[in-house]
Amino acid sequence: MTGHHDPARLLPWSSADGNPCYLLGDGTGHVSRVADDIERLQLGMADDLIGHADELLACQGAGNRELRFLARGLTDSLRDVRRVAESRGERLRAVGRSPDDEGGNEGQDEGGGEGGEEA
Template identity: 90%
Template sequence: MKEPAARLLPWSSPNGNPCYLLGDGTGPVSRVADDIERLQLGMADDLIGHADGLLACQGAGNRELRFLARGLTDCLRDVRRVAESRGARLRSVDRSLDDEGGNEGGNEGGKEA
């Protein structure tokens, strides 16, 4: 039986270390993680819209721009973690397909089409 891949969760431990989950992706913690990822991506979209408006404003002050930069940095960190987690899960699915079919990446002889 194949071991489940570790999923990088969209939050950190209290001391800042990454948190991982072992499972098939259908349990309650996976569903909470999915919800938080959706929330993080939605917040990033909202902040991008706010950034566009603020940057178009000629009167934006240094304090406002610094606050915006902090928010964008936090959102970028969250989105990067979501992308890393989803990419790892996609690679895990690709590997399991390779194991079943015997061909690397699903292509004959492992060559790109």
């Protein structure tokens, strides 16, 4: 990464051997757009799965097989959503913003603005 100022982006897929994939660039290229589309798809699927989980868990007759299938889907979806969050968090930090700037630090008073005090 010598001479390269853009951060490496964690992509929403892994290599064939399960290792994370990263992209160097300014975020405007074809692969970045494909990654954005896949992240949107993953987040949409997570929303759909949450709706399905709500329905299935409300059903008294849900069987062990259905619940195990649901648990597998939720686990896979949570893994995808965590990867999206990690990728976006890394990109936010790279531009000098922290999760605190985005209201991600629960339990602290609001209205602190940028550059607030750190504990």
